[in-house]
Amino acid sequence: MARTGFYQSSLTKKYVMALAGLFLITFLFVHLGINLLVLCKGSANYEARELFNIAAHFMGTNVLIKIFEVVLFGGFIIHIIYGFVLQIQNWMARPKRYKKENFSFTSPFSKFMIHTGIIIFIFLIIHLFDFYFKAKIYGDVKEVIYDGKHYHDLGLLVIDKFQHLGFVIFYVVILIFLGFHLHHAFQSVFQSLGLNHPRYMPVLKTISLIISIILPLGFMIIPLVIYFGNY
Amino acid sequence: MNLTLKIWRQKDAKAKGKFVTYKINDISPDCSFLEMLDILNEQLVEKDEEPVAFDHDCREGICGTCSLYINGRPHGPDEAVTTCQLHMRKFKDGDTIVIEPWRAKPFPVIKDLIVDRYAFDKIIQAGGYISVNTGGVPDANAIPVPKEKADLSMDAASCIGCGACVAACKNASAMLFVSAKVSQLALLPQGKTEAKRRVQKMVAKMDELGFGNCTNTYACEAECPKEISVENIARMNREFLGAKIGGNKKEK
Incomplete structure (x- = not known):
């Protein structure tokens, strides 16, 4: 067949999509782990937000992490672009739609991956402007000193943000959609890569369900605790 | 009524x-x-x-x-x-x-409710066969086939190529059909020889014809009149990945 320009088979695109997605899930775990530190209140050994600010400082300055940051952005961009390309091809494969659409008894979340994906994508941009760009570009973040060293008080930025109820609700709602996306995403990776097995697939589906609950729930705890707790 | x-x-x-x-x-x-x-x-x-x-x-x-x-x-x-x-x-x-x-x-x-499903034949023509020259009838037990493999192959071979998988899929993907045809041959020793070439050619033809991509929704499996399993799709994904990584030079 004629392979003009950039040709990739549908399966190759699926592999890339799956691997990029799996990578993004691992990122979410790291992201959650560090974020939860913001909830650590001060004690005799350290000040409030100290652990979070030091961790954020490490993530922002360590050379290896900085290289990985580029890889991470690449992962996001690839996952998003491939998602759109695959979806457009899928729409094109059925130019004339049905009058009475399919209502097969299958996972409802799998049918709306592009929709939940777009919601998460829009959120991602807002989220980056809220925190990442603020810290990296504008630099209008207060400084704190621990043991004579200067750190950005990013923890304060987070806590200030989540004093507004609207913001808290916005994050919680978006995170529910992230859960829908993840519910199909994780187990789907193994099907796409052909790594399925009748014995392990039910286990992977259970893990997928657990991930889709604990990741969004973990992230949700942060705005909720900040808003309702005394921060 | x-x-x-x-x-x-x-x-x-x-x-x-x-x-x-x-x-x-x-x-x-x-x-x-x-x-x-x-x-x-x-x-x-x-x-x-x-x-x-x-x-x-x-x-x-x-x-x-x-x-x-x-x-x-x-x-x-x-x-x-x-x-x-x-x-x-x-x-x-x-x-x-x-x-x-x-x-x-x-x-x-x-016309009306009749659609042209020749696209499926084209996919089969691309590689859904075993190249065997004519000759005497081989002895039935000359090539040992494990029972489980024979069963899986038979299950995949029960696909009648009606196209319900494509019709059911929200992406109009032909993955269930193609994977059943890839699997029924790849599972048996007679089909192994050409397995790598076959899967690449059939997938390339499927893409060329304009079928959609699989999003693992499994509507195909739910609607298949022959209950073909989506495990065949995973097997095809595995075969294709193996062929791309471990295959010979690029197929024309």
Whole structure:
């Protein structure tokens, strides 16, 4: 067949999509782990937000992490672009739609991956402007000193943000959609890569369900605790 | 049973097509779905109208000729049957039944409810075979085949190529069909020799014909009249990945 320009088979695109997605899930775990530190209140050994600010400082300055940051952005961009390309091809494969659409008894979340994906994508941009760009570009973040060293008080930025109820609700709602996306995403990776097995697939589906609950729930705890707790 | 039918009518491949509503009365619940359409057609002929064109052949669920997208489901509301095996007792008196052709870019409508499924033949021609020169009949036990593999291969081979998977898929993907055809051969020693080349050629042809991509929704498996498992899709993904990584030089 004629392979003009950039040709990739549908399966190759699926592999890339799956691997990029799996990578993004691992990122979410790291992201959650560090974020939860913001909830650590001060004690005799350290000040409030100290652990979070030091961790954020490490993530922002360590050379290896900085290289990985580029890889991470690449992962996001690839996952998003491939998602759109695959979806457009899928729409094109059925130019004339049905009058009475399919209502097969299958996972409802799998049918709306592009929709939940777009919601998460829009959120991602807002989220980056809220925190990442603020810290990296504008630099209008207060400084704190621990043991004579200067750190950005990013923890304060987070806590200030989540004093507004609207913001808290916005994050919680978006995170529910992230859960829908993840519910199909994780187990789907193994099907796409052909790594399925009748014995392990039910286990992977259970893990997928657990991930889709604990990741969004973990992230949700942060705005909720900040808003309702005394921060 | 008295029914209202909303049927897609399209004069030929180029015509625009539209839904036409028909009332049909006194249908027995024991009547098959295609017999019900036969009755409708007889009434249309008597009225000097053009009968509804639909595909059918064996009418016992093995040839893969019948199609029809009935009330949002390929082969209608029953599980694991083709349209010809569907009976009117699955509907209620007074129901409105929407009957549409398969909708997919590679399956253009020829007339009314008949679509051109030649795309599937093209995929088979691309590699869905074993190249064996003619010769004497080989001894049945000359090549040992494990029972489990033979069973899996037989399950995959039960695909009748009706196209319900494509019709059911929200992406009009042909993955279930192609993976069943890849699997039935790749699982057996006779098919192993050409397995790497086969999977690449069949996938390339599938893409070229304009079928959609798989998003692991599994509507295909849910609607397949032969209950072909999506494990075949995973097997094809595995075979293809293996062929890309461990295969010989690029296939032309």
